[in-house]
Amino acid sequence: MIKLLSGExxxxxxxxxxxxxxxxxxxxYEWAAQLRDAxxxxxxxxxxxxxxxxxxxxxxxxxWASEGVLxxxxxxxxxxxxxxxxxxxxxxxxxxxxxxxxxFLTTYYNGGRLPPPRVYLSVENxxxxxxxxxxxxxxxxxxxxxxxxxxxxxxxxxxxxxxxQEDLAKRVKERGAGPALDExxxxxxxxxxxxxxxxxxxxxxxxxHPVASLVSFKGGIPDKKNYRYFKLRTVEGRxxxxxxxxxAVSRRYSRLLADDAxxxxxxxxxxxxxxxxxxxxVLDVLGLDCDVVGLAKRDEELWLPGARDPIRLDKRSExxxxxQFLRDETHRFATTLNQKLRSKDLKFPALQSVEGxxxxxxxxxxxxxxxxxxxxxxxxxxxxxxxxxGESIAQAIVSTAKITLADRAADAQRLASGRRRGSxxxxxxxxxxxxxxxxxxxxxxxxPASSAADSKK
Numbered sequence: 001m002i003k004l005l006s007g008e009x010x011x012x013x014x015x016x017x018x019x020x021x022x023x024x025x026x027x028x029y030e031w032a033a034q035l036r037d038a039x040x041x042x043x044x045x046x047x048x049x050x051x052x053x054x055x056x057x058x059x060x061x062x063x064w065a066s067e068g069v070l071x072x073x074x075x076x077x078x079x080x081x082x083x084x085x086x087x088x089x090x091x092x093x094x095x096x097x098x099x100x101x102x103x104f105l106t107t108y109y110n111g112g113r114l115p116p117p118r119v120y121l122s123v124e125n126x127x128x129x130x131x132x133x134x135x136x137x138x139x140x141x142x143x144x145x146x147x148x149x150x151x152x153x154x155x156x157x158x159x160x161x162x163x164x165q166e167d168l169a170k171r172v173k174e175r176g177a178g179p180a181l182d183e184x185x186x187x188x189x190x191x192x193x194x195x196x197x198x199x200x201x202x203x204x205x206x207x208x209h210p211v212a213s214l215v216s217f218k219g220g221i222p223d224k225k226n227y228r229y230f231k232l233r234t235v236e237g238r239x240x241x242x243x244x245x246x247x248a249v250s251r252r253y254s255r256l257l258a259d260d261a262x263x264x265x266x267x268x269x270x271x272x273x274x275x276x277x278x279x280x281x282v283l284d285v286l287g288l289d290c291d292v293v294g295l296a297k298r299d300e301e302l303w304l305p306g307a308r309d310p311i312r313l314d315k316r317s318e319x320x321x322x323x324q325f326l327r328d329e330t331h332r333f334a335t336t337l338n339q340k341l342r343s344k345d346l347k348f349p350a351l352q353s354v355e356g357x358x359x360x361x362x363x364x365x366x367x368x369x370x371x372x373x374x375x376x377x378x379x380x381x382x383x384x385x386x387x388x389x390g391e392s393i394a395q396a397i398v399s400t401a402k403i404t405l406a407d408r409a410a411d412a413q414r415l416a417s418g419r420r421r422g423s424x425x426x427x428x429x430x431x432x433x434x435x436x437x438x439x440x441x442x443x444x445x446x447x448p449a450s451s452a453a454d455s456k457k
Contacts, residue, residue: 013039019162034158037151060115061153063122063160064101065168068180068318069094072167073104074160077116083156088167094316098126106134115143122148122157177220180318184266187311187319188304190291194266195219197322198252200279201270201330202232202244210235212248213334216264217326227333228252242278245269249282257286269294270327273303273310280305295327350404351375354396361389365397376401 016039023032061076069092077085089108093100101121109115115135121128124147135141148154181193197217202210216226230251235244249267256263267283267290269275276294283290294303300320301310313320350372351362365387369375375383376398384394 034154034161037155038158038162040151040155057118058116059118059120061120061156061160062105063157063164064104065161065164066097066100066316067168067172068316068321070168070171070175071100071104072164072171073108074164074167075108076156076160078156079116086163088163090167090171094314096316097123101126102130105131109135109139109141109143111139114139115141117143119143119145120148120153120157121145122161124148177322180322181220183317184319184322187313187317188291188293188302190266192265194264194291196223196262196264197266197268197326198226198264199268199270199326199330200245200248200252201327201334202241202248203331203334210244211334212244213330214248214252215326215329215333217322220322222329229333241271242274245271245275245278246282249279250286253283253286253288257288263288264290266290267292268323268326268330270297270330272296272301273307276303276305293323295323297327300324350400351397354393354400356390356393357397361387365389372401372405376405 016035020032020035020039023035058077058079060078062073064071064073071091071093073089073091075085075087075089076083077087089104091100091104093103095103101123105119128145131145132143135143146153148157178193181195184190185193195218199215199217201213203213210232212230212232214228214230216223218226230248232244232247234247253263255261267279269279269292271294273294276292280292283292292305295301296303296310299310299312300315301312302320302323303310351357351365352359357365365375365383368386369378369383378398380391380395380398383389383398384391387394389397
């Protein structure tokens with residue numbers, strides 16, 4: 001931002017373009033679009049190496065980013081048609097977003113710094129009436145708080161937001177996750193700070209390709225070399241989240257026990273009391289003294305083994321945010337693998353269902369178009385020429401691809417609906433008898449270490 005104010009717009013634009021590409025590659029399309037608009041705004045505001053706006057009215061742009069109790073505010077000031085300043089303010093408060101913004105604005109603007117006629121805010125759905133009254137009654141100013149109503153204002157706010165987010169990320173990194181982990185231990189009554197947390201999630205669709213993901217966090221940070229996934233064996237062809245969770249937990253910790261490897265301080269289960277009790281039953285049989293907690297997505301409730309009621313944390317709680325981050329990562333990891341396995345099932349059999357298309361022709365079409373989505377949107381005449389097929393066969397291939405994708409979308413909708421409804425409570429929690437688990441442990445010890453290679457079993 002200093003470079004922008006000093007006129008070094010080319011450097012700033014190149015940096016924004018790099019961030020936009022990274023956001024697009026990470027599928028963060030909304031953020032990529034904001035960066036694109038910021039690049040456009042810089043081009044429109046840059047005149048003779050100075051940041052200039054064609055509207056000479058004085059105004060401020062204020063954006064903020066929060067993580068737990070930490071918030072960073074960025075203020076960009078436009079005076080006399082030029083962007084004249086940037087300020088960063090760091091605050092620490094457990095207040096709500098609206099309360100934090102109100103406190104900041106009524107402190108930032110005072111007798112020594114009066115508000116300009118217009119102040120643009122990065123969030124539009126805030127109650128700004130108390131702040132307007134402060135401006136009018138205390139400062140004698142008729143300033144207006146606005147959301148971004150034009151692209152140029154949206155772009156400047158996007159730049160301010162980027163500044164706030166970068167500073168907040170720096171603050172979070174400098175502070176580390178220690179306070180959040182201490183809060184987690186206190187709120188859940190854990191025996192020690194959970195330095196290593198491992199989380200499980202199950203992904204399956206009507207019993208097809210059931211997989212479990214395991215992600216590991218060390219000191220509140222993803223430890224990706226210890227991510228694992230399991231192609232589940234005991235629930236193939238049927239939907240049973242409880243048995244699936246038992247198998248995943250048993251395989252993971254049988255392996256760690258056999259290898260005398262580091263055990264987690266806390267095990268996080270994506271689910272409610274049923275899944276938590278299922279996992280706890282396995283750990284008890286294995287003789288592991290690990291704390292367990294479940295995070296139920298519907299109301300972000302925390303469940304401890306055997307609990308009658310959940311624990312509900314404040315939505316701004318840093319402890320809750322760590323668990324949400326870990327839970328979301330396990331879900332992403334499991335769902336990605338499940339979709340890859342289903343995609344392999346759907347592609348070639350779907351094409352080979354067309355009369356006159358065998359394995360070789362199906363493979364040739366896939367090599368040419370790479371995905372069913374591309375085939376479904378292809379022009380049949382062009383596909384026929386490209387793959388040396390008759391036009392009637394090409395038309396049938398395109399139609400089949402569309403039908404297959406529609407079926408896949410319907411399956412995904414059923415999966416989402418099933419997750420929202422939840423699963424029935426299990427009738428029994430123990431995974432297996434001690435002798436059965438002992439045999440399982442011995443079998444696991446004879447296998448290669450559970451890792452990315454486990455997906456091939």
